Amino acid sequence: MASADLGSAEWERSKISAQDINLLKKLGISKQPKALLFPSEESYPTPPMEYRVSFVDHLIRGLSAPIHNFLRGLLFVYGLQLHHLTPNSILHISIFITLCESFLGVQPNWALWKRIFLCRCNGSANVAYNIGGVVICVRPDVEYFDVKFPDSVQGWRKKWLYIHEENHGSIEDNIPPFDGAEKIYRRRSWDAEATDEEKMATEALMTRIHELQSTRGQELSGIQITAYFLRIRVQPLQARKNPLWKYAGDDDVDRLSVDLPVKDLEKVVRKISSLNKKDAVPSSCRVKPYSATNALPENHPDLVSLPPLPEGGEVEERAVVTDDNQGASRPESEAAISRKSAVSSEKDADSEATASAQSLPPAVSPRNKRKRDDVEDSGTSKAEEAAPSNLKAAFDPYLDALISSGDEEEAQAIDATARTKNLARANKRADELAIKLEQSESARKKAEVDVASVEDLRKRLHDAESYLSEHITEQSVREAAIIKRLESQNRRFVRKTSQEYELKDPDNDPLLDALSFLEFHGDEAREGLTEAKEGLSRLYPYFFPKKKEPAIFLALAKCFNPPEDLGLKVRQENMKVAVESTIALVADSQQSIDWTKVGDTQEMETTKWQSLIRAAKPNSKKILAYLGCKPTPAPSSSKPEV
Template sequence: MAAADLGTAEWERSKITNQDLNLLKKLGITTKPKAVCFPSEESYPAPPMGYRVSFVDHLIRGLSTPIHPFLRGLLFVYGLQLHHLTPNSILHISIFITLCEAFLGVSPNWALWKRIFFCRRNGSPNVAYNIGGVVISIRSTANYFDVKLPDSVQGWRKRWLYIREENHGCAEDNIPPFDGAEKILRRRSWDAEATEEERTSTEALMTRIHELQNTRGKELSGIQIIVYFLKSRVQPLQARKFPLWKYTGNEDVDRLSVDLEVKDLEKLVRKITSLSKKDSIPSSCRVKPYSAAHALPKNHPNLVSLPPLPEGGEVEERTVISNDNQEASSFVNEPADSRKSAGSAEKDAASEDTTSAQSPPPADSPKNKRKRGDVEDSGTSKPEEAAPLPQKAAYDPYLASIISSADKAKADAAGVEDLRKRLHTAETSLSDHIAAQSAREEAIRKRLTTQSRRFVARTAQEFQLDEPANDPLLDALSFLEVHGSEAREGIDQAKAGLSRLFPYFFPKKEEPATFLNLAKCFNPSEDLGLRVRHENMKVAVENTVALVADSQQSIDWSKVGDTDQIEQSRWRSLIKAAKPNTRKILAYIGIKPSSTPSSSKPEV
């Protein structure tokens, strides 16, 4: 029974949490302007111009743009898009590139890759996934690192977003345009093995991998490789200026962020592997990786072998073998990402598929015939009678041409029908996208209009646009900009006024740096004006007493301070008598009286 291809039904509204956003920020992925764009309410990806669809779980496993040429070659030769690969598959590629560049001292090698990895369809005989529909697995015959990947990554398909495609003006870094309806077709390259010449050229690399794993006291593990590229803060799947064997440390130009804290690093390693809280996380590699501080040996060979790229035209390895939707035997479940299940998947499926697709049936040898004869003679089974072979009809060129023309017409009709279906699907998708965009613009316009009405209600100021664009969205935005300019101007004027008043009310304090803190100073529970008046009165009394003392007259100060003995009428007459000398006293104190409130700072 053919497996049901979920296709677009797998997509739903993105559910990215604040924890995911904080993790991307710590990793330095979202710090670059416009590097990431988050979906709003759409339930099916509609990436803006210049963006591609990706997942949070892909980014934290080493993916970044522009993508590495090796990853671009894998996507091309396997006929895949980014969303076809599972998170564990992305991590496999990151580990392989880090291993090649930092520990083998070579560029990622396509021939070496084919000796270690192969592809399988992810799903079951009844369900074929589109998102994460392909699993990259380790061959059972390859003596490779035990990576300790999780059997499954929960909920990763729901955490999708848009990443900005960067190519530095070079097509070699391009990501294939997103097509959520594109079916996954099994290709010859999925099972491609290294040729005899490639095996000979990469034998030294395989020997070095075995040494890295088995040198006593200096064993290298898959977890150590993961820890290394996470600590270096360089994304392995990004096209970089320099390979990892030229890594310069904290000042490296390809670093995305500063070093992660130890607790964040350990938490991330446990998140992308099967390690639990009880398992220890290695703080460093037992094998010193190549870098600028640990240069490659002299005359170190660098074997360059990249997957076929689209610039080279179609390659034989991309030949479509079959549609996996009709081949239940080629499906494996997602746990095949782990080392253990990869071997069993290859044993069960690779031998059958590879033999049937690439190798002819074995010829009957005398030994085989003898075995069949033994079985027949033993009576355990009854051989079927051989049916007579039909006689081969004579070749008729005219009949052959008619059959060929009919087959061609059928193929053309099928092609036209397929194009019609694709065009209808594209039109439907475009209509849905336009409708979603219109609804989004209407919601934005309503929100902008509401904000404009609130501003008018608070400020009692309504504006008219000089040159309206007759576009509801743009006009609403223009009104909001006008209101915002008016509000900013009012805030600036208020700040300037409060700054001038601040020294009078707070003579001993330094003026706050922000307007919010400045405004808070003028909203205490006490009466600031009364406090200022009391301070001024205190200054006046102290200065007056000082002048009286300077007159060198004998004064009974106990009676001077006893204000209860002074009658109001007597006090007024004394004040009136003192007025002629007020200006002299004020001038001596340093205060110049005027008809307007003084702007000088009072002395305390």
């Protein structure tokens, strides 16, 4: 039965949370002007001019525009668009480029890539995916870094957006134009193997990779490489001015942002890997990467091997093998979840199936055109051989020759050695299938145990929900009682009284009693503040006749707390007015007075001062009335303050 090609039916309205947007800002991807555009209401991508469709989970795994030439060549050779690749496939490419530039000291090498990786379809016998329909996985016979991919990337297909790409003048130099319904064709290039010459040229690189994996005390892991390119804030899949072996630290021109806080860095690493909270995130690599401070050794080999780029024209490896998008077999539950997510609008999680639940057929050389099962992206970095659902007789060239030829002499001429090898392969295949069958039986028993555990969890969840509902009901009743009591007390204290309010039942509810006392004393405090404000408003003009009363208490307190004595200052001002008025009064009496002598007077004896007061006393009332002052009962005989 041919698989159903979902095509454009997989797309739905983008659902990007505020948490995702904040993460992109911290990573520096959205800080460039108009670098990202977020969809509004459209349910199918319609990117504006010079924009391409991308995903949040692709961007946090090292993707940015304009894209690296190596990634552009991969898309061209494999005949893919960016949305065809799963998040774990994007991370595979980011780790490979970082490995080549930072730890091998070479440009991303196409020959080395072909020795390590191959492509597979991501789907099932019933569903052929378009979004994330292709996975990149490690060849089964290659020792490579254990990347610890997550078992599933929840909901990544729904988090699409538009990313700006500069126009290089030719459409072939850019990311392929977006076509959300373009069908995925399996090509010979998906299984392209390195030639003998390429294997000889990259043997030293493979040896170095094995040393990085196995050197005791200096083992390098996929998690270390991932944390490294996130830590230095350089996107591996972006076209850059310099390779990573020239990374210059904080001043590097290719950095997108400042260093992430340790907490945020660990959160991102755990988000894109299978590490849990108990697993430590490496703070550094055990092998020191090449950089501006750790330059490449002298006479370091410069191996250049890039995948064919669009300007190079069509390549033979791109020939279509089959247009059947039938994918590798998947667990029934996983397939059901994925179909439900792709066809319906329900909020089910999109996931990438685990390698333990499925299997992968061995790599096929470009010369082998036979159809076989495909694989989808998984939580592991290795592919395994798949057990077919229906056992069929293996292709035997010897038997085929017997059937296609009626000449017995020609059949007898076939080498017996070939038949022996075919028989040995068939026996080996039968043994592997027996092992797979035994593993499937174990998995079935484990699944039965897991079902019992799920039922127990459901019961506990139901009990917890019942308890929570009862607690919410009790809380609502208590809140209603408090509101009712507060309304009652508010009506009671609307009438302002100076009598102390006595509660009828002070031990009934301490919280309600406390609220009652708080409201009562709050009224008293408000009245006291109002009276204090009125008193200060009356007192302020006396001390500061020429100033405006401050609006806030702090400014008022500063006015009344100056360095000098306000009382003394007021008395001095009054004395000054009195002296000036007296001088004016004497001048108006037309008496001849030597004012220079008056100004030179330093001291005056008390007896003389008192005699002058007694002499002026008969006219004191007239003088004070002239000055506009009320006479005091007993004039002071003390000396004036000057």
